[in-house]
Amino acid sequence: MAETRSKPSKGSKRASTRTGAPKATIKDIARAAGVSVATVSRVLNTPDLVVAKKRQAVLRALRRHDYIPNQTARSMISRRSRAIGLILPTLANPVFVPAIAAIEQELDRAGYALLINCCERDPARELAQARTLIERGMDGLLITGSEHLPDLPALLARHRIPHVSQDVSQDIALDKPMGPSIGLDNAGALAAAVDHLHACGHRRIAVLSGPVHNTPSVRDRFLSAIARIRHHGLICPDAWCAVSDDYDNHSTRIAAQRLLDCGEQPTAVALTGDLLALGLISECRARSLDIPRDLSIIGCGDTNMGQYADPPLTTIHMPFVEMGRAAARDLLSLIEDRKPPELSILPHELVIRQSVAAPANAHSAKTGRLRTNRL
Amino acid sequence: MAETRSKPSKGSKRASTRTGAPKATIKDIARAAGVSVATVSRVLNTPDLVVAKKRQAVLRALRRHDYIPNQTARSMISRRSRAIGLILPTLANPVFVPAIAAIEQELDRAGYALLINCCERDPARELAQARTLIERGMDGLLITGSEHLPDLPALLARHRIPHVSQDVSQDIALDKPMGPSIGLDNAGALAAAVDHLHACGHRRIAVLSGPVHNTPSVRDRFLSAIARIRHHGLICPDAWCAVSDDYDNHSTRIAAQRLLDCGEQPTAVALTGDLLALGLISECRARSLDIPRDLSIIGCGDTNMGQYADPPLTTIHMPFVEMGRAAARDLLSLIEDRKPPELSILPHELVIRQSVAAPANAHSAKTGRLRTNRL
DNA sequence: TTGAAAGCGCTAACAC
DNA sequence: GTGTTAGCGCTTTCAA
Numbered sequence: 001m002a003e004t005r006s007k008p009s010k011g012s013k014r015a016s017t018r019t020g021a022p023k024a025t026i027k028d029i030a031r032a033a034g035v036s037v038a039t040v041s042r043v044l045n046t047p048d049l050v051v052a053k054k055r056q057a058v059l060r061a062l063r064r065h066d067y068i069p070n071q072t073a074r075s076m077i078s079r080r081s082r083a084i085g086l087i088l089p090t091l092a093n094p095v096f097v098p099a100i101a102a103i104e105q106e107l108d109r110a111g112y113a114l115l116i117n118c119c120e121r122d123p124a125r126e127l128a129q130a131r132t133l134i135e136r137g138m139d140g141l142l143i144t145g146s147e148h149l150p151d152l153p154a155l156l157a158r159h160r161i162p163h164v165s166q167d168v169s170q171d172i173a174l175d176k177p178m179g180p181s182i183g184l185d186n187a188g189a190l191a192a193a194v195d196h197l198h199a200c201g202h203r204r205i206a207v208l209s210g211p212v213h214n215t216p217s218v219r220d221r222f223l224s225a226i227a228r229i230r231h232h233g234l235i236c237p238d239a240w241c242a243v244s245d246d247y248d249n250h251s252t253r254i255a256a257q258r259l260l261d262c263g264e265q266p267t268a269v270a271l272t273g274d275l276l277a278l279g280l281i282s283e284c285r286a287r288s289l290d291i292p293r294d295l296s297i298i299g300c301g302d303t304n305m306g307q308y309a310d311p312p313l314t315t316i317h318m319p320f321v322e323m324g325r326a327a328a329r330d331l332l333s334l335i336e337d338r339k340p341p342e343l344s345i346l347p348h349e350l351v352i353r354q355s356v357a358a359p360a361n362a363h364s365a366k367t368g369r370l371r372t373n374r375l
Numbered sequence: 376m377a378e379t380r381s382k383p384s385k386g387s388k389r390a391s392t393r394t395g396a397p398k399a400t401i402k403d404i405a406r407a408a409g410v411s412v413a414t415v416s417r418v419l420n421t422p423d424l425v426v427a428k429k430r431q432a433v434l435r436a437l438r439r440h441d442y443i444p445n446q447t448a449r450s451m452i453s454r455r456s457r458a459i460g461l462i463l464p465t466l467a468n469p470v471f472v473p474a475i476a477a478i479e480q481e482l483d484r485a486g487y488a489l490l491i492n493c494c495e496r497d498p499a500r501e502l503a504q505a506r507t508l509i510e511r512g513m514d515g516l517l518i519t520g521s522e523h524l525p526d527l528p529a530l531l532a533r534h535r536i537p538h539v540s541q542d543v544s545q546d547i548a549l550d551k552p553m554g555p556s557i558g559l560d561n562a563g564a565l566a567a568a569v570d571h572l573h574a575c576g577h578r579r580i581a582v583l584s585g586p587v588h589n590t591p592s593v594r595d596r597f598l599s600a601i602a603r604i605r606h607h608g609l610i611c612p613d614a615w616c617a618v619s620d621d622y623d624n625h626s627t628r629i630a631a632q633r634l635l636d637c638g639e640q641p642t643a644v645a646l647t648g649d650l651l652a653l654g655l656i657s658e659c660r661a662r663s664l665d666i667p668r669d670l671s672i673i674g675c676g677d678t679n680m681g682q683y684a685d686p687p688l689t690t691i692h693m694p695f696v697e698m699g700r701a702a703a704r705d706l707l708s709l710i711e712d713r714k715p716p717e718l719s720i721l722p723h724e725l726v727i728r729q730s731v732a733a734p735a736n737a738h739s740a741k742t743g744r745l746r747t748n749r750l
Numbered sequence: 751t752t753g754a755a756a757g758c759g760c761t762a763a764c765a766c
Numbered sequence: 767g768t769g770t771t772a773g774c775g776c777t778t779t780c781a782a
Contacts, residue, residue, distance in 0.1 A: 452759090
């Protein structure tokens with residue numbers, strides 16, 4: 001057999017890629033199997049249309065050449081890349097990781113690839129990344145958050161790119177709708193947190209927030225906590241509304257110090273994120289404040305952190321995994337012309353552990369109601 | 376102007392994508408600007424070659440049509456996708472996230488897209504994902520870990536796909552080399568951990584490991600710890616070598632119980648990962664064992680967790696960020712025909728916090744040497 | 751059942 | 767400088 005060693009025919013004009021030998025194309029296979037390229041394509045896509053004998057020959061050639069079809073060429077014809085782009089605010093905050101995992105899983109199952117970009121909370125960069133993803137022929141885009149340049153919805157609309165937003169701020173989603181959106185009930189979560197503290201008898205409730213810049217979800221949580229405290233007819237002086245510059249131990253402790261150094265000490269603190277608990281707990285430990293005896297703490301998010309905190313953190317579970325899964329599914333629906341709901345807000349859930357108790361001087365403490373339902 | 380409303384010419388055979396109106400192509404722009412497609416292409420790629428007047432006309436048409444070049448078509452010609460694929464073992468373990476962030480950053484800076492796949496530690500799935508990524512025309516692949524099917528290196532070699540491995544087990548990398556690799560010194564890290572405990576006066580040192588199945592890095596750490604304990608002439612009975620089924624609180628505590636329930640209690644525990652500290656600390660708290668007074672703990676990894684643990688965790692810093700960055704850079708070098716080093720092992724670093732002290736009955740305690748160099 | 755040929759949107763010779 | 771044209775690798779009519 002003359003073709004045993006199938007070196008590229010000497011006169012070939014086929015440009016070898018810079019990085020190696022030319023890959024076998026459908027043409028090579030056709031030549032090797034003694035059929036036309038159309039037949040090879042049929043064996044690949046609709047094998048039943050090819051008579052067994054030729055099919056075998058083609059399959060053999062395919063295997064011998066380690067043929068890998070060129071998806072790029074296919075995308076060109078089908079006008080579909082079977083890939084979607086995910087734009088994240090950042091990977092520094094690990095709360096998105098479970099959502100990413102869920103998205104990856106859903107897409108992989110459906111045969112879609114996932115491209116990831118982090119815009120580092122820079123809306124201009126986000127817009128640029130969206131453009132690049134469109135250039136790259138993404139079948140759809142998953143956008144995280146709701147702090148965008150107005151050009152972004154315009155871009156998506158003009159190019160009719162299917163897209164779903166996740167982790168949107170409810171207000172913004174209603175105010176400037178940008179297609180189907182999945183949100184967490186951030187405001188509701190902190191209201192529930194404050195309600196829980198209130199139900200435990202706390203009347204001096206403070207708020208400790210993460211950075212709110214370009215992070216509507218955190219801002220929603222923060223403002224909602226304050227509003228809910230007032231809703232209960234309680235005071236909430238500025239000194240009890242601290243914002244940390246970051247989630248690291250140092251920044252959080254500085255913010256926590258502002259709360260604890262003011263004349264009147266709160267008996268409970270509602271956090272906009274579980275991560276903040278650790279710094280606050282550190283600060284309490286340094287001041288020999290016992291949690292929950294001297295200070296109750298309730299988190300928000302229900303990340304791993306909370307489960308391991310000392311004491312284990314009572315918190316509001318936020319369904320990030322479900323959010324990612326829903327976003328991915330809705331986007332795939334959209335790509336396949338089925339229309340997902342415009343805005344769905346996923347429910348939170350109170351997770352009672354051990355960082356909240358009745359205040360020491362409680363009048364209306366109902367300690368019996370506190371029990372762990374997770375751990 | 377007749378073309379103000381540029382509806383797709385009625386007779387056009389151009390297939391509209393299923394999801395919307397046909398996007399403007401270079402042909403549309405050429406027609407609108409009254410030039411040839413080549414001129415439009417030149418305006419896009421080598422604007423200096425086009426006379427100003429026509430260039431302006433083209434630019435105007437480009438803007439009016441919101442033209443977005445089709446990267447797929449470009450890739451077809453250049454045979455480069457300017458995209459790379461990253462295969463991860465899992466996203467459930469957040470240690471990889473900082474590496475991913477570093478990779479994303481490096482690639483974004485270089486104008487490359489990042490595709491992410493999780494194989495969930497299933498080597499067959501990893502192989503399938505690699506195939507898919509090759510089909511999709513990735514310019515290179517970033518592989519994580521070193522537990523592969525033998526078909527994987529074969530596949531990469533046959534198709535001459537530039538690839539770099541990260542988080543490789545040093546032994547495996549040397550034994551079955553698979554191209555340029557970046558590793559962490561897992562064995563060295565646990566040896567250093569044990570050395571530190573030994574230097575603090577500990578002679579009864581136990582090991583608590585995360586699951587080792589398909590996770591050579593963890594196995595390396597585990598075995599190295601045991602070997603190092605023996606190297607110091609100490610005993611290390613089986614009961615002092617516990618392996619947790621998972622990193623969650625429950626699994627870790629079960630493993631920790633095995634350590635602490637055996638007749639002879641260790642005075643110190645070396646962990647294969649920071650994450651395990653939290654469960655172990657919980658268990659100690661439940662038994663009223665003070666850390667570090669009654670038990671010293673040293674972690675490995677230096678994740679956020681450790682900074683927030685109570686007490687703050689003395690640990691071995693593992694350079695995951697540097698690993699991701701190096702992997703991305705080396706891969707880009709490889710794609711551009713520059714040859715990166717075959718195997719680089721990144722250095723670890725002891726981070727002394729507060730979870731290690733001399734044992735209560737120490738003979739050779741040198742407490743003065745212990746000081747925090749981070750926090 | 752198969753093959754020839756026309757593109758998908760773009761770039762790069764090669765003429766003019 | 768600019769236009770014409772030949773592909774990139776593949777799928778898909780349309781004939782045979």
